[in-house]
Amino acid sequence: MATETxxxxxxxxxxIAPHPDDAEYLEICVDYEKIxxxxxxxxxxxxxxxxxxxxxxxxxADRAVETNQANAQFVSAAPDLYTALQAFFVKWEQVLxxxxxAFVMMQIHGSTYNGPNLEAELLAMxxxxxxxxxxxxxxxxxxxxxxxxxxxxxxxx
Numbered sequence: 461m462a463t464e465t466x467x468x469x470x471x472x473x474x475x476i477a478p479h480p481d482d483a484e485y486l487e488i489c490v491d492y493e494k495i496x497x498x499x500x501x502x503x504x505x506x507x508x509x510x511x512x513x514x515x516x517x518x519x520x521a522d523r524a525v526e527t528n529q530a531n532a533q534f535v536s537a538a539p540d541l542y543t544a545l546q547a548f549f550v551k552w553e554q555v556l557x558x559x560x561x562a563f564v565m566m567q568i569h570g571s572t573y574n575g576p577n578l579e580a581e582l583l584a585m586x587x588x589x590x591x592x593x594x595x596x597x598x599x600x601x602x603x604x605x606x607x608x609x610x611x612x613x614x615x616x617x
Contacts, residue, residue: 472539
């Protein structure tokens with residue numbers, strides 16, 4: 461897997477900033493800074509709305525604000541998550557030959573491994589990267605050629 465980013469999103473880090481006019485909204489942005497006169501300046505990525513309306517109880521409104529904060533935190537972590545997944549797959553490609561060799565040696569010596577494997581998780585992580593890169597791949601699609609060994613078998617643990 462290449463180490464360069466194919467995603468077209470704005471590079472991180474993304475920050476959470478209060479909306480200048482409405483505390484119910486949180487902004488996801490880069491390059492957030494206060495400038496002269498108390499104004500704020502940033503490159504806006506997204507806006508999270510707590511969705512509070514007058515029919516809500518105080519408890520419902522508090523939960524909506526908490527959920528909105530959690531949503532903003534999750535969205536702002538997107539570039540970091542993408543980078544971490546990319547780094548994981550770079551390392552995965554480096555260690556996979558050793559792991560595969562260990563399984564071959566087990567088979568030569570008559571041992572088998574019947575424990576859990578990582579196929580579903582690896583498919584989901586690759587699908588998430590493809591989605592971030594603008595693709596529509598799902599975690600249920602079969603492994604790509606990069607996910608198979610020389611014999612064509614899935615090469616997941």
